[in-house]
Amino acid sequence: MALPIFASDALSSVAYAPQELLMILLVGGLAFLSFSPWVAAAVVVLLVVVVLSYRQLIKAYPSGGGDYEVARTNLGEVPGVVVAAALLVDYVLTVAVSVASGVDNIISAIPALNPFRVEIAVGFVILIVIVNLRGVREASTVFAVPTYLFIGSVAVMIAVGLGRTVLGDAPVASSAQYAVRAEDLGQIAVILLILRAFSSGCSALTGVEAVSNGVPAFRKPKIRNAQTTLTLMGGIAILLFSGLTVLALVAGVHYAENPCHLIGFDCANQPQPSLMAQVAAATFGMGSIPFFIIQAATAAVLLLAANTAFNGFPLLGAVLARDGYAPKALNTRGDRLVYSNGMIILGIVAIGVLIVYQANLTTLIQLYIIGVFVSFSLGQIGMVRHWRRVLRNMRDLPEEARRQSAARYERRSAISGLWINSAGASLTVLVLLIVTITKFTHGAYLVFLAIPILATLMIGVNRYYRDVEHEIRMDDTVHFGSEGDVAIVLVNRLQKPVVKAIDYAMAARHDKTLAVHVAIDEADADRLQKQWEEHNVPVPLVIIESPYRAYTSPIVSFIKKYREKHGSAVVTVYLPQYIVGHWWETILHNRRSRRLAQQLMLVHGVSITLVPWLLDSSELIYGRRSRPLPGQQRGGQPAPLPGHVPHARRATRPSGPPDNS
């Protein structure tokens, strides 16, 4: 059952990898399709090597840290951060590519939706974000049905298609009739084109690393089970990838980068069906039930792949936040115990990417593979370092210990690990070079900008937190015993919230308690003075003149002068604070009070006391009780005893300690 959870990401790439591979070759003309078996074979070899390499990684680092942990442990901080940046970029592109391809396959089945391509894609991302914010339980069945349906239906299609071919009734794709306007290419261009096709085909490898990040989620024996799952997944991916490629060749699918290059195809009014749709239509008939099943399963598994990124990205964000490389907010769980900040960021960025690239799969694929191979390469290089260190440590053991059979077994396995990961590292670095050369001008340079920028930001964040930590550490300068304090209650008009603030200030028995009013308007000040006497308010009222209608600066100079004259070390400013029942009410109460608090906190010796006043005016407007907020006496008057616990929904949410910021 572990397969479907991790497999959707890796297997879904089969839905676009053969298409992109053949598409690039077709730029050179129909004759170039004869290269495709060789290019596909190269992709398969690479896939085998990568799967074997990741089996080693799982064994050595079963904690689920994946490439980030390997690179950080074995290569140091900068490579670790670079891998993290590459993975973050990758998660974004996993969402964008998977959703774009999913929408492509939906449109292939229902061409009438073509004008809404971007809208549908954005809609799916929003849907996935909402589902994940609500805290989806990773119920295996939800994942299992589409994944197994995808594997099963595509396998059946390949079997049927190849069976028909053997029986002499080979399926024929509708695009087989179209001729292709090919470019004239020189020798170097031919080589580059083949390498570009190989690079695009490598998109079949994306998602293989997912298992290595999920080892802790496996049943025991975790390592063995994870390795088995990985191998199984790799095998299935190879079968589907090669089967689809061969069947597409047999059926004569002509999928063009620009559909207008297909002579005879009405490119202006009709979307080009995906390779999957063309093969399915050729095998089972356009519009047949199996055709729709295959398209639905393909779209579903692609959307699930996008969904897995919404598990991976926030988790990596939280790990980075824990290690001090990302804002701590990414390590905060939301209402439903999910890392909601990370999910929202991923959703927004993915939507942005989809809109900018108009949900165009081919363009997005160009960006995708770079990040994958950056983390593959650094992870593998890290593994090579890891095995070399293991072997070095063994060499340092006493002769006796080395002779034991367990030690000999371990040594053999370390040597084989070194060989496998060296092969993996060489190959992935080579592919990274190929991908870079062939994709750089096709948009991949943006990824080459994004990764170092992200990595630099992460290191900057880390240094920032380190410096803050250093600054607030206890040292010998710490002392207690400030003497003399004064409470200042700011008063605009004599209203109940102010009365409550005065009452609280008096209860705290400050050395001195004053009410202060800034006289912006003289008539208002006179009226306040009169009311003050009428109501016998038991603290003195000080009225400060403000000839220029300023508010903050007269208070600041009053505080300053008061401290100079009376030598108070501590000034506590009391501010009544409205607590509203609905979010939209905050729009209606302006933030001057908050801004004032921010400004006063910059003044030497000042602290701010917020005295809450619960507004329940929503009742008055709607004639119904607003949602209950027990724990706050309604109207907020100071009443003796006893208090209540605030509403459980908010208060019982487990949340870590604040960092006082």
Add this chain to the structure above:
Amino acid sequence: MALPIFASDALSSVAYAPQELLMILLVGGLAFLSFSPWVAAAVVVLLVVVVLSYRQLIKAYPSGGGDYEVARTNLGEVPGVVVAAALLVDYVLTVAVSVASGVDNIISAIPALNPFRVEIAVGFVILIVIVNLRGVREASTVFAVPTYLFIGSVAVMIAVGLGRTVLGDAPVASSAQYAVRAEDLGQIAVILLILRAFSSGCSALTGVEAVSNGVPAFRKPKIRNAQTTLTLMGGIAILLFSGLTVLALVAGVHYAENPCHLIGFDCANQPQPSLMAQVAAATFGMGSIPFFIIQAATAAVLLLAANTAFNGFPLLGAVLARDGYAPKALNTRGDRLVYSNGMIILGIVAIGVLIVYQANLTTLIQLYIIGVFVSFSLGQIGMVRHWRRVLRNMRDLPEEARRQSAARYERRSAISGLWINSAGASLTVLVLLIVTITKFTHGAYLVFLAIPILATLMIGVNRYYRDVEHEIRMDDTVHFGSEGDVAIVLVNRLQKPVVKAIDYAMAARHDKTLAVHVAIDEADADRLQKQWEEHNVPVPLVIIESPYRAYTSPIVSFIKKYREKHGSAVVTVYLPQYIVGHWWETILHNRRSRRLAQQLMLVHGVSITLVPWLLDSSELIYGRRSRPLPGQQRGGQPAPLPGHVPHARRATRPSGPPDNS
């Protein structure tokens, strides 16, 4: 000099009104252009009546409140709010229409910019917002040059064009050669088409009301000067409007709603030049210097018109906020004494409208005129009421007083006012009906949704503020004298900010001061306990168990139990608060502390004291001093004396009193 300030809005509409008028008629075919002099004449008549009506309004309400004040005073709250809503919608559309038309005229001169139409429009709006946020001085010269250049160059063009016509060398527009694919219309459709053309022509009237909102800005005698300016402006508008219409007819300008209906015009690859550009090209030659001057002046005056909305909208917003119909934040002046919130809202909404309608002038015009005529009509009806009340009051005067010559003069002027405004009211209501009927299905229904929604929101806001005011009013339940208080300092780790908070809590001499730690992690709690003893912290440390890793709820139940046991009325919770030097640092400190404060404020009897700690880690990262924040001792340790004044930039900004929210 008053002319250019107010005139850009009204005169700029001449740049699109004739074009839209002729365009609608052309839907019926070339023959329909023969109706255009009559339709244009009707627009001119309407313009004359409206100008005369507004002369009356200026006399009666010289305070600058315009239609909103008139409707509110004479018709009551709901019509007043409806006018306000219509005006707000209008300001948004003034920006959108003017910018769209300005970009149109720029593209007419430089067709290569056509693919960037929306981007250029959005760019201009952003530019205008930035300029206004920086607080542009309404320097007359900035307004005068383009306005006079526009008036002068268009007048010269009309004179030259008509002169050439008289001399038998009539200018010929490039579009004169194109035939038009006309629709076949029934009789009713013909009438509707002519009425639609009239409605579109009425866009020439937009902006006439601007003078009535600006009377206080005129030199004395204000009323006389304002009236003169209005009349002058109306005269110029009539001259330019009729001149342009006639010249366009003479030159045979064929401007189509859909340029692909122009047979022979390459509508796919080439933008349709604006009517202004076609006339200018026909008169002076395409690409000649006068052609470019006219296009530049037209674009400039249109952008100035958009700019005037950035004066009007925030001002109306502030008036509405003062009257309690809009969030008070709209009545807050920003750093540079401008109503920045209103400007930002207007900018965002206008950009949204421009993007949604792809900066398409014709579509935007459909929305524009409704709002204008809603406020025209209600303003005029209000004026009718006003004069009738004036006359009624006169009738109630004693016979003797009525006979005096001043009274007789006033009575005569009231009667003439009544006649003029009755005519104005009837005509504008009639036009409002025509505009509604002809434009409703062309998008104007959106305005009919927006105005009542806005008006309802405003009334809701007003009721909300009224209820809050009622709730916090002083009454007999008010009393002082809560007894017994306790201070709780929340401690996660023993760091300097916590020490400062403890120091401040001790200075305030609460009945009791406690430090409280929630033990999420036992090892952390033990370490804290040890540190506490090491540093001889002079307040007792209470460690609360939290088996479920919750943070807020253990504190809440601790406070509740403590109050039950000790009978404290007031609990003050001390929270250290980081003050950061740069905005981006706030991203790096999570808001748990703020959320905790919000949650604790819901608990009975709790107030929150924020003890600031200034972070200056930015220095450490960059090796330079961060921007100075005098008034805060660096590092934030409690030190005896004396304090400093906070930095003048923020503190001396005049700002009204906060409303404690």
